Amino acid sequence: MISLLSFVAVLSILVIVHEFGHFIIAKRMGVRVEKFSVGFGPEIFGVTRNGTRYLVSLVPLGGYVKLSGETEADGLKGEKTEYLSRSVGERARIIFAGPLLNYILAFLIFSFVFMVGNPSYTAKVGKLMPGYPAETAGLMIGDKILKINNQDVKYWDDVTKIVHSNKSEEMRLAIERAGANSEIIIKPRSEDIKTIFGSKKNVSLIGIMPSEEIVYVKYGAIEAFYMGFKKIIDLTYITYRALWASLTGAIPFKESITGPIGIFYITGQAAKMGIVYLLQLMAVLSASLAIFNILPVPVLDGGHLLFLAIEKIRKKPVSMKVQEGITQAGLGLLILLMVFVFYNDFTRFGIFEKISGLWKGKP
DSSP: OHHHHHHHHHHHHHHHHHHHHHHHHHHHHTOOEEEEEEEEEEEEEEEEETTEEEEEEEEEEEEEEEETTSSGGGTOOOOTTSGGGSOHHHHHHHHHHHHHHHHHHHHHHHHHHHHHOEEEEBSBEEEEOTTSHHHHHTOOTTOEEEEETTEEOOBHHHHHHHHHTOOSSOEEEEEEETTEEEEEEEOOEEEEEEOTTSOEEEEEEOOEEEOSOEEEEOOOHHHHHHHHHHHHHHHHHHHHHHHHHHHTTSSOGGGSOOOHHHHHHHHHHHHHHOHHHHHHHHHHHHHHHHHHHTSSOTTSHHHHHHHHHHHHHHTSOOOHHHHHHHHHHHHHHHHHHHHHHHHHHHHHTTHHHHHHHHHTTOO
């Protein structure tokens, strides 16, 4: 129940924010908004205000805004209240406003989390990998690392960065054990590891993993806003690079994408861990919604922007027949992708086994 409620709440907020971006810019320009729907399919309930129908629909996986004069089939009258009667730049602003608001929401949430306390692993050792230098040198589970080669460390990220980038034959670790400070010399091992992008990277390793001990690190407002902005930039770069790596075969495509089932499970786990983790997940999902929506793929916002860019260059719009054909092809590919994603999620999270167990009457 926690997973379901968290999933619906998070998804609804992200959809409302995205569609509100289209909605508010269209309204400010004077384009009439006929419908603002949370969800797809048949209407459950709704209300009409100032010519706009605000409604909640049956299928809670998305939403949409219906603008007046979106297509020639709407019977265009050439009025300023119609979407297609506006300039290319104005229509582009309406389209781009959706992803932009998702980016802004992600930025604000990340910044807020950095201000109230960003969860970070401490520099306490939680596990030693058998046969690696740390175990051989006498490092023990529960040791708290204070310094590495005279560089102060506070959090596990500090430990990882210093160890991986080490170029010397020996590393001096100042540690705290049972309330007493001491020093251990470790000779690191150099290994090639596989990055999240499928490429190999040579790093220095000593064979340690963090404990479950977490501290909440708070930052001042200015620094928090800077880190929130940097988080957005990093997330965008990582996502697009990982997407390219999956398209080129550097990493398996099924490992680089998660669908509604996966988000459902992850959201539930984040909710159980606490509100800060749920907020972080919401920020990541909001940024991801913006990142994927601006891809130049038909049926997505990026596809509409691509058509507008072509119209700007050609000085005339792409014919509706061509647009509809390309959009239908894009929709078909998107449906195939969704089928693959659902199958991948069912396999990854053991849904098939659970269904089979219920069918056979297993507890």
